[in-house]
Amino acid sequence: MIWAGVLVASVACYGLKLAGLSLPQRWLQDTRVQRTVPLIPVALLAALVATQTFSTGQHLVLDVRAAALGVALIAVLLRAPFLVVVVAGAATAALLRLI
Amino acid sequence: MLQTCALSVLMFTGASQFALVGVIGGGGSVWAGAAAAALLGSRNALYGLRLSSLLGVRGRRRVIAAHFVIDETTAMAIARDDPSLSRFAFWATGLALFVLWNIGTLAGALAAHAFSNPRVLGLDAAPPAAFLALLAPRLRAREPLAIALAAAVVAIAVLPFVPAGVPLLIIAVLVSIYGVLRTTR
Numbered sequence: 428m429i430w431a432g433v434l435v436a437s438v439a440c441y442g443l444k445l446a447g448l449s450l451p452q453r454w455l456q457d458t459r460v461q462r463t464v465p466l467i468p469v470a471l472l473a474a475l476v477a478t479q480t481f482s483t484g485q486h487l488v489l490d491v492r493a494a495a496l497g498v499a500l501i502a503v504l505l506r507a508p509f510l511v512v513v514v515a516g517a518a519t520a521a522l523l524r525l526i
Numbered sequence: 527m528l529q530t531c532a533l534s535v536l537m538f539t540g541a542s543q544f545a546l547v548g549v550i551g552g553g554g555s556v557w558a559g560a561a562a563a564a565l566l567g568s569r570n571a572l573y574g575l576r577l578s579s580l581l582g583v584r585g586r587r588r589v590i591a592a593h594f595v596i597d598e599t600t601a602m603a604i605a606r607d608d609p610s611l612s613r614f615a616f617w618a619t620g621l622a623l624f625v626l627w628n629i630g631t632l633a634g635a636l637a638a639h640a641f642s643n644p645r646v647l648g649l650d651a652a653p654p655a656a657f658l659a660l661l662a663p664r665l666r667a668r669e670p671l672a673i674a675l676a677a678a679v680v681a682i683a684v685l686p687f688v689p690a691g692v693p694l695l696i697i698a699v700l701v702s703i704y705g706v707l708r709t710t711r
Contacts, residue, residue: 433537436546440538445574447571447575448578448583450571452575452579462705462709463705465569468661468664469670474680492650512656513652524645
């Protein structure tokens with residue numbers, strides 16, 4: 428079942444890339460498409476940050492992940508590279524669980 | 527583990543891969559995860575649009591080039607003034623990233639496989655940090671910042687009432703409606 432999802436999502440992602448290279452330019456140059464599509468990753472990534480930090484399954488929870496996100500946010504504001512941000516978040520959660 | 531590696535080979539667009547894994551890992555359905563991944567991949571179509579005149583690829587080369595249409599290759603290609611340099615930047619960045627990304631994925635999958643409880647390493651806190659790092663460069667203006675905050679609040683608000691993964695789809699629909707309405711006005 429997971430394999431099916433992996434394959435379908437991969438094909439969809441590849442299809443979108445190929446479509447960008449192949450579709451008639453004016454289709455995607457429509458201002459509504461041009462101005463809306465870049466907003467989708469912004470909203471989805473923000474939603475992912477929120478749900479992955481403050482929930483387990485369908486339950487809202489406040490745990491060490493919130494502190495980890497705070498540290499990751501500081502790293503982002505300091506313009507730390509991607510891996511440093513990720514490691515800072517994970518390390519914070521690991522340390523707080525040790526205490 | 528094989529599935530993680532397959533994602534890097536076949537999907538090769540980081541945010542979508544993380545989203546799929548995140549939704550499934552959070553107890554969501556495989557299809558909600560796949561939909562979120564595809565929605566996050568939609569921006570690659572716009573990258574393709576900008577690249578198509580720059581790269582001038584046809585036939586078999588286009589089929590291969592398409593796989594490399596991602597954030598990094600687009601940024602590298604459009605930053606050049608000379609079209610031949612653009613093409614070189616695109617292919618060089620694409621190939622290098624593809625190789626490194628897949629080596630990194632394999633190493634990560636092997637390492638994670640070796641630990642029985644990923645929570646001890648704080649690995650459950652890694653995805654939100656990764657999403658935040660991917661999000662940050664997109665928030666340089668006031669509007670995306672407001673959208674990001676609103677999306678986070680709405681996602682949390684609807685989360686207890688719908689199956690895992692579905693908040694993302696609700697957010698995608700809402701932001702699309704907002705985007706279209708705003709431009710039409």
